[in-house]
Amino acid sequence: MPAPPTFLSWVDASTDAFISRLSHAVAIPSISGDPAFRPRVQEMSDWLNAELKKVGVETKQVDLGTHVMDGQTLPLPNAILGKIGSDTNKKTVLIYGHFDVQPASLSDGWDSEPFVLTTLKDGRLVGRGSSDDKGPVLGWLAVLQWHHETQTPLPVNLRFCFEGMEENGSEGLDELVERERDGWFKGVDCMCISDNYWLNTRTPALTYGLRGLVYFKINVSGPGRDLHSGVFGRTVHEPMTDLISLMSRLVDAQGNILVPGVDDMVGVADVEEREIYEKLDYSIADVEGAAGGKIALSEDKTTVLMGRMRLPSLSLHGIEGAFAGPGAKTVIPAKVGGKFSIRLVPPQTPDAVEPLVKSYLESEFAKLGSKNKMDVELLHSGKPWVADWKHWNYTAAIKATELIYKQTPDLTREGGSIPVTLTFAEQLGVNVLLLPMGRGDDGAHSTNEKLDTSNFIEGTKLLGTYLYEIGDVKETGK
Amino acid sequence: MPAPPTFLSWVDASTDAFISRLSHAVAIPSISGDPAFRPRVQEMSDWLNAELKKVGVETKQVDLGTHVMDGQTLPLPNAILGKIGSDTNKKTVLIYGHFDVQPASLSDGWDSEPFVLTTLKDGRLVGRGSSDDKGPVLGWLAVLQWHHETQTPLPVNLRFCFEGMEENGSEGLDELVERERDGWFKGVDCMCISDNYWLNTRTPALTYGLRGLVYFKINVSGPGRDLHSGVFGRTVHEPMTDLISLMSRLVDAQGNILVPGVDDMVGVADVEEREIYEKLDYSIADVEGAAGGKIALSEDKTTVLMGRMRLPSLSLHGIEGAFAGPGAKTVIPAKVGGKFSIRLVPPQTPDAVEPLVKSYLESEFAKLGSKNKMDVELLHSGKPWVADWKHWNYTAAIKATELIYKQTPDLTREGGSIPVTLTFAEQLGVNVLLLPMGRGDDGAHSTNEKLDTSNFIEGTKLLGTYLYEIGDVKETGK
Numbered sequence: 001m002p003a004p005p006t007f008l009s010w011v012d013a014s015t016d017a018f019i020s021r022l023s024h025a026v027a028i029p030s031i032s033g034d035p036a037f038r039p040r041v042q043e044m045s046d047w048l049n050a051e052l053k054k055v056g057v058e059t060k061q062v063d064l065g066t067h068v069m070d071g072q073t074l075p076l077p078n079a080i081l082g083k084i085g086s087d088t089n090k091k092t093v094l095i096y097g098h099f100d101v102q103p104a105s106l107s108d109g110w111d112s113e114p115f116v117l118t119t120l121k122d123g124r125l126v127g128r129g130s131s132d133d134k135g136p137v138l139g140w141l142a143v144l145q146w147h148h149e150t151q152t153p154l155p156v157n158l159r160f161c162f163e164g165m166e167e168n169g170s171e172g173l174d175e176l177v178e179r180e181r182d183g184w185f186k187g188v189d190c191m192c193i194s195d196n197y198w199l200n201t202r203t204p205a206l207t208y209g210l211r212g213l214v215y216f217k218i219n220v221s222g223p224g225r226d227l228h229s230g231v232f233g234r235t236v237h238e239p240m241t242d243l244i245s246l247m248s249r250l251v252d253a254q255g256n257i258l259v260p261g262v263d264d265m266v267g268v269a270d271v272e273e274r275e276i277y278e279k280l281d282y283s284i285a286d287v288e289g290a291a292g293g294k295i296a297l298s299e300d301k302t303t304v305l306m307g308r309m310r311l312p313s314l315s316l317h318g319i320e321g322a323f324a325g326p327g328a329k330t331v332i333p334a335k336v337g338g339k340f341s342i343r344l345v346p347p348q349t350p351d352a353v354e355p356l357v358k359s360y361l362e363s364e365f366a367k368l369g370s371k372n373k374m375d376v377e378l379l380h381s382g383k384p385w386v387a388d389w390k391h392w393n394y395t396a397a398i399k400a401t402e403l404i405y406k407q408t409p410d411l412t413r414e415g416g417s418i419p420v421t422l423t424f425a426e427q428l429g430v431n432v433l434l435l436p437m438g439r440g441d442d443g444a445h446s447t448n449e450k451l452d453t454s455n456f457i458e459g460t461k462l463l464g465t466y467l468y469e470i471g472d473v474k475e476t477g478k
Numbered sequence: 479m480p481a482p483p484t485f486l487s488w489v490d491a492s493t494d495a496f497i498s499r500l501s502h503a504v505a506i507p508s509i510s511g512d513p514a515f516r517p518r519v520q521e522m523s524d525w526l527n528a529e530l531k532k533v534g535v536e537t538k539q540v541d542l543g544t545h546v547m548d549g550q551t552l553p554l555p556n557a558i559l560g561k562i563g564s565d566t567n568k569k570t571v572l573i574y575g576h577f578d579v580q581p582a583s584l585s586d587g588w589d590s591e592p593f594v595l596t597t598l599k600d601g602r603l604v605g606r607g608s609s610d611d612k613g614p615v616l617g618w619l620a621v622l623q624w625h626h627e628t629q630t631p632l633p634v635n636l637r638f639c640f641e642g643m644e645e646n647g648s649e650g651l652d653e654l655v656e657r658e659r660d661g662w663f664k665g666v667d668c669m670c671i672s673d674n675y676w677l678n679t680r681t682p683a684l685t686y687g688l689r690g691l692v693y694f695k696i697n698v699s700g701p702g703r704d705l706h707s708g709v710f711g712r713t714v715h716e717p718m719t720d721l722i723s724l725m726s727r728l729v730d731a732q733g734n735i736l737v738p739g740v741d742d743m744v745g746v747a748d749v750e751e752r753e754i755y756e757k758l759d760y761s762i763a764d765v766e767g768a769a770g771g772k773i774a775l776s777e778d779k780t781t782v783l784m785g786r787m788r789l790p791s792l793s794l795h796g797i798e799g800a801f802a803g804p805g806a807k808t809v810i811p812a813k814v815g816g817k818f819s820i821r822l823v824p825p826q827t828p829d830a831v832e833p834l835v836k837s838y839l840e841s842e843f844a845k846l847g848s849k850n851k852m853d854v855e856l857l858h859s860g861k862p863w864v865a866d867w868k869h870w871n872y873t874a875a876i877k878a879t880e881l882i883y884k885q886t887p888d889l890t891r892e893g894g895s896i897p898v899t900l901t902f903a904e905q906l907g908v909n910v911l912l913l914p915m916g917r918g919d920d921g922a923h924s925t926n927e928k929l930d931t932s933n934f935i936e937g938t939k940l941l942g943t944y945l946y947e948i949g950d951v952k953e954t955g956k
Contacts, residue, residue, distance in 0.1 A: 033805035224770015230894025233791030248726030292702015313711030323796030327511035368731035416708025
């Protein structure tokens, strides 16, 4: 049985209510990567927990303990487990989402206050977390709301896992999944995560692969405090000089990773594999449009797609402890931390890459002949993941997409990381589907992050319809 | 006639009053390099102007107009001109100081609030501007206060020039000096600036040379906005990758400047010149003690001293627009500005060095084959300066130092820059003396900047005594 037409028309009719609920969620700056905002992440957990209860979900807020960040011991925000239905004649679907967000401030270059959801004429809903990942989470909430208010039984049993540390390494979640494998998650048949994006701005997509991540900080220190460059320039070894030199040895201007052995782990694509990427609805104009500049690494669409989906990438994010403000400050910073991360693809793993990075940086630092101190910190990591896209879980999602969007979805691998995807796949041994709500130009982690109203609305219908298609699946087993 | 003993004993007796006046001055965060604090710099100008009037100085606050900084047009803080005496039988001494300060915040690693003067048990007065340059300016104020309150005529005529943009390129001052050369500054015989430091922590110094400065910002941009490194990693040219690569090509870990032609402008020291540095009361332990780490570029004292006094230096200060906060943010910054400066020595000039830096960076950027945009901005600059230390102005200061400290001062060249020194020397054609109040470990521009109470008090006596020694000078002419 397909999704009830009354559900679909109700979603259309509820647009304003959904936007106002999203505004409320965006207004809570649940930034997990900044210690100062940790209480707001917990506030977001409490808010979402209350919303889930209103629509009939049995929930449990789980204390994940504490972790140490920037030298401080901080409480982890409560994760939320949810449950509806235990009908053994129905499939049980596990839904994952996260309610924390990336840092954001007007000074980063936003056109409007990042934590005030702003609706633009063209339908864009601009705000931090609108697309990553509060919009999709509220999409699920809407599906549950209709079934609750209309007393309509769901076509499947549902289990939920929502966390507040996804943007900061999903601290504590691995342990939770392991603990609940035979508890809260017992009997789960498949899983759906809506936390990524279409490849472009026009074609819905299903995603069956993700890159992993290793995020490093290179610490260089020497002076007891910041120094005046006039008084100390050319008398002492300057930490910034050493750090910049090390960071310059990690990646070249064409995106090639210079850490020996890292690029080599990944084989070259054969003709058959290239075809997968050639088929995708994508162009250089798409990537440059989304990036907002004519800066693609290649003029060949397939090369660019493979760089994003089947190759590792190394990005230099910034430096902690150096002068970052406006104006001209003639300081020699005493202690600087250079931040960079590498996106990983199979067969790469954090365990295999970490020692390569550390030993390379240590040997390069030794070459400098500096008297400063250097160490490399792994801030967090996650393995890459690839799923079987011929599984019934994907078949249901393809059918649901065709029903709602009248288009066959692109089957993609994504460049981003959702480390828990792999945790769930490995711990529960079930097929995991990534079902994106937003478009390729939503700008997650960026300034002016947005979710298009049409994606919010049609995406909500898609999530509901997907559940009905799962309900029709005849195959048994995971 | 030497300085009156009653003046010297009054200074000792006024210690608490002087510290409380310094506390008031430090409490005004007159940061000239941060647009947000510009009104506080003007507030400092108004406060100092009122203090000068109280001690009988005829003053004039001069509107220096506006300037553009970080894209904003900002009013420049009023400079203060002051005048006491026009006795043609006395020498006329021009005093310069500045009332603006470097940026500072607790988060930089200060042990106490930077804008609250904190007196430590060992007599250190900790606070931003305590030593650079509010302490010395208040030292002059104290000398004037005693003569005013005791109705004692000064041994010389005085002219004053205090500015509020010294830490940000002394914007507007060159024009002021040129305008007032035959006006307010007419008849000046010599000049004294107290805005630098002893070479060590035990020997008073006179300074006859300063390094110049060229401060650059390398701007690299490409994307229309910040990007997600998962979605865009290895698909686009990343501005940070280009910037870090360029910054790494400027200086090596041993302090050698890699911009072709810059180091070559300065000749090698012959035996006679080396002797000047070998004579100075200085050790590797001094530089490492002041730096707070065993990070000297050489074990040879003379090499380190020449690196600071007679060689150019290049320091990398930081990056504007990159991720600088705590935690882990997986961002590809859209627009980044790398900041670095070169300290110059004769015969180097900003005009000679700027084109070398720009053309080198442009050619290195071209080698990267990046589609990003790059440009190099000169934020500010100042020529280097060397004075005749056999002039009567120096003879008087040496005698005054011997009277107060019972020590012969080190004759030094300083690594820092006070661009206006050269402006005054060139415009007025007079001998300029740098008469430091603070010690080599005061930490100007750094965290926990301090001035020792003994330097504040003895230094105040020294400034007064110096005026009396000038009063005794028989030589005529500048």
